[in-house]
Structure formats: structure tokens, C-alpha cells
Amino acid sequence: MATISYNQSSASALALLTGSTRALERQTVRVASGRxxxxxxxxxxxxxxxxxxxxxGLSLSSAQDAAGLAAATTDIASLGMEAATGIVSEIKAKLILARSPGVDRDAVNAEIAQLKEQLGTVSESASFNGENWLQASGAPGVKSLVASLSTGPDGTTSINTIEVDTSETTLTSSGNPEDGLLTRTYSGTTPAGNAYEYYLLSSGGTPASATAKEVGISNATTEDELDGMISAVDSMLSGLTSAGARLGATSGRIGGNMDFLSKLQDSIERGVGRLVDADMEESAVKLAAAKVQQQLQTIGLNIANEQAKSILTLFR
Structure with a gap:
């Protein structure tokens, strides 16, 4: 029996329409967000x-950014060390040339002086983000570089670092000359049996040894002195080569960690996607179906309301 105070057909149609509207909203959100x-x-x-x-994943992204800064600093230091090694090799070549009879050693020394100025420039310029591992004003120290992150079973995050000892890479030191590969004193004995003590660059302070001399030649320089300078520069080159190798190994390790972090982030994104991402084709079909269902139920509600209107006309 039809009643005016409560229209059961309209109420049922409205309940169905409300459910369809909510379903449509859910499907719209899924399609819009892709989740x-x-x-x-x-x-x-x-x-x-x-x-x-x-x-x-956000923590890994931050670690990758930090590793990128570490990689840039290491690369700059490695580039500077490579340039310094090349310049010191040229200085050694000039000293060997000066060993030949008849060579104007004063002219050769002018070239050596220019190369030494280049070394100073390289040492000062190898800086990134305020970090310079080739030049020290105080005592060199150990730098901890962010390499990667690890998460324990309890969810705690640990930062994995790579240690770089700048005492092994410092070229010049304005504090203690012995801290710099190019400012420290190298001593030994020449083939003739005479002792020598030489340093390549002046640190602006007093050499560690009062008897040490700066590498430099003139027409008055003896062959024995040249032999001592060449031996000292050989020792410097050995230290530079070792430092360059360490920096290269560190750079390679950081690069490997960055590649791993990138792949790990991709894996996490794929894992999250498998859990929460929506099947867009299926969601699109469901969205279209929800729209049609809402339209049909709206029509049904209108029909139920029209029935009530028809009953009201009997009382007019």
C-alpha cells in the first residue's frame, strides 16, 4: 500500500543512490591518484x-644526496691530486734536464719556479663546498662520508660511512710543514754518499729541519745536489701516486654505493607500487560502471518520487 508519510520505494532508491555515489567517489579517487x-x-x-x-625510500634519497656531495668532493680532490702529480713529474723532468752538461740551469729554474706556482694554485683551487683535502691550515683529520643506509630488524636506521684520512692527501700545510706532501722535508743520501734534505714548496713557516733546503737550482748547483733533489722529488711522486690511488679507490667505492642506493630506491618504489597502486584499466572500467549505475539509480529515484506526486494529486 502506498503512503505519503513514508515512501518506501523512494527511501530504497535513495539508499542505493547514496551507495553508488560513494562507490563513484572511491573509484574517482583511485583513478585520479593511481592508487x-x-x-x-x-x-x-x-x-x-x-x-x-x-x-x-625518503631516507635513501637523502643518503644518495649526501653521497653525491661526497663523490663531488672526492672527485675534486682526485682531480687536483692528478694535476699535482703531473706537475711534479714535469719538475723532475726539468731537474733531469739540468743534469745535462751545458744547460742553462738558471733558465731551467725559472721554469721550475712557474711549475711550483702552479702547484700552489692547484692546492688552493681543489675545494668543493668548503672542503679542501689538498690544503691544510691546521692539523689534517679524518672525514666521514655518507655511503649508504641500513635498516635493522627493529626498524632503526644506521648510517654507513667511508673514512678519508686527509693527512694522506694534504699537499700543502700552512700549520706544520710535515703535514703536506709537498711542504715536508725529504732526506736521504746521494749516490756520492752525501746526505740531502729538500722540500718542494715553502709553507710560509719554518721547515721542520733547519738544514732543509727548498728545491731550486742555479748555474752554481752541483750535480750531487741535483741528484739529491731528483731523489727527493722521486719520494714526493711516490707519495702523490699513493694518495691519488686512495682517492680513486674512495671515489669508485662511493660511485658503487650511489648506484646501489639508486637501484634500492627503484626496488622500494616497485614494491610499494605492487601493494597500493591501482590497476588503471580495471579502475577505469569500474569508474564508468559506477557512473552508469549512479545515473540509473537517479532515474529510479525520480520514478519513485513521481509515484508519490501522483498520489498527492488525489487530494487536490
Missing amino acids: EVNQASDNAAYWSIATSMRST
């Missing part, structure tokens, strides 16, 4: 896992 799980109420377990994994 099946947008909030905890959609799937609490998947949402919790995805939130945790996104946090880990």
Missing part, C-alpha cells in the same frame, strides 16, 4: 607497510 590504497581505511596492513617503505 588502490590511499588511506589506512582502504587496507590497513598494506597502508602501514607502504608508509614504512616510503619513509625508508
Whole structure:
């Protein structure tokens, strides 16, 4: 029996329309966001896992940025060390040339002086983000570079670092001359049996040894002195080569860690996607179906309301 105070048909049609509207809203959000799980109420377990994994991914992104800064600093230092090694090799070649009879050693020394100025420029210029591992004003120290992150079973995050001892890479030191590969004193004995003590660059202070001399020649320089300078420069080159190798190994290690972090981030994104991403083709079909269902139920509600209007006309 039809009644005016309560229209059961209209109420049922309205309830169906309300459910269709909510379903349409859910499908619209899924299609717009591309996610099946947008909030905890959609799937609490998947949402919790995805939130945790996104946090880990964000931490990895920060670690990758920090590793990028470390890589840039290492690359600059490595480039400077390579340039310094080449210049010192040229100085050695000039000293060997000066060993030949009849060579104007004063002219050769002018070239050596220019090369030494280049070394100073290289040492000062090898700086990135305020870090210069080739030049020290105080005592060199150990630098801890961010390499990667690791997460323990309890969810705690640990930062993995790579240690770089700048005492092994410092070229010039204005504090203690012995801290710099080019400012420290190299001593030994010449083939003729005479002792020598030489340093290549002046640090602006007093050499560690009062008897040490700066590498430099003139027409009055003896062959025995040249032999001592060549031996000292050989020792410098050995130290420079070792320092360059260490920097290269560090750069390679940082680069490998950055590649790993990048791949790990991609894996995390894929893992999160498998949990919360929506099947866009399926969602698009469901969205279209929800729209049609809403339209049909709107028509049904209109029909139910028209029936009530027809009954009201009997009382006019």
C-alpha cells in the first residue's frame, strides 16, 4: 500500500543512490591518484607497510644526496691530486734536464719556479663546498662520508660511512710543514754518499729541519745536489701516486654505493607500487560502471518520487 508519510520505494532508491555515489567517489579517487590504497581505511596492513617503505625510500634519497656531495668532493680532490702529480713529474723532468752538461740551469729554474706556482694554485683551487683535502691550515683529520643506509630488524636506521684520512692527501700545510706532501722535508743520501734534505714548496713557516733546503737550482748547483733533489722529488711522486690511488679507490667505492642506493630506491618504489597502486584499466572500467549505475539509480529515484506526486494529486 502506498503512503505519503513514508515512501518506501523512494527511501530504497535513495539508499542505493547514496551507495553508488560513494562507490563513484572511491573509484574517482583511485583513478585520479593511481592508487588502490590511499588511506589506512582502504587496507590497513598494506597502508602501514607502504608508509614504512616510503619513509625508508625518503631516507635513501637523502643518503644518495649526501653521497653525491661526497663523490663531488672526492672527485675534486682526485682531480687536483692528478694535476699535482703531473706537475711534479714535469719538475723532475726539468731537474733531469739540468743534469745535462751545458744547460742553462738558471733558465731551467725559472721554469721550475712557474711549475711550483702552479702547484700552489692547484692546492688552493681543489675545494668543493668548503672542503679542501689538498690544503691544510691546521692539523689534517679524518672525514666521514655518507655511503649508504641500513635498516635493522627493529626498524632503526644506521648510517654507513667511508673514512678519508686527509693527512694522506694534504699537499700543502700552512700549520706544520710535515703535514703536506709537498711542504715536508725529504732526506736521504746521494749516490756520492752525501746526505740531502729538500722540500718542494715553502709553507710560509719554518721547515721542520733547519738544514732543509727548498728545491731550486742555479748555474752554481752541483750535480750531487741535483741528484739529491731528483731523489727527493722521486719520494714526493711516490707519495702523490699513493694518495691519488686512495682517492680513486674512495671515489669508485662511493660511485658503487650511489648506484646501489639508486637501484634500492627503484626496488622500494616497485614494491610499494605492487601493494597500493591501482590497476588503471580495471579502475577505469569500474569508474564508468559506477557512473552508469549512479545515473540509473537517479532515474529510479525520480520514478519513485513521481509515484508519490501522483498520489498527492488525489487530494487536490
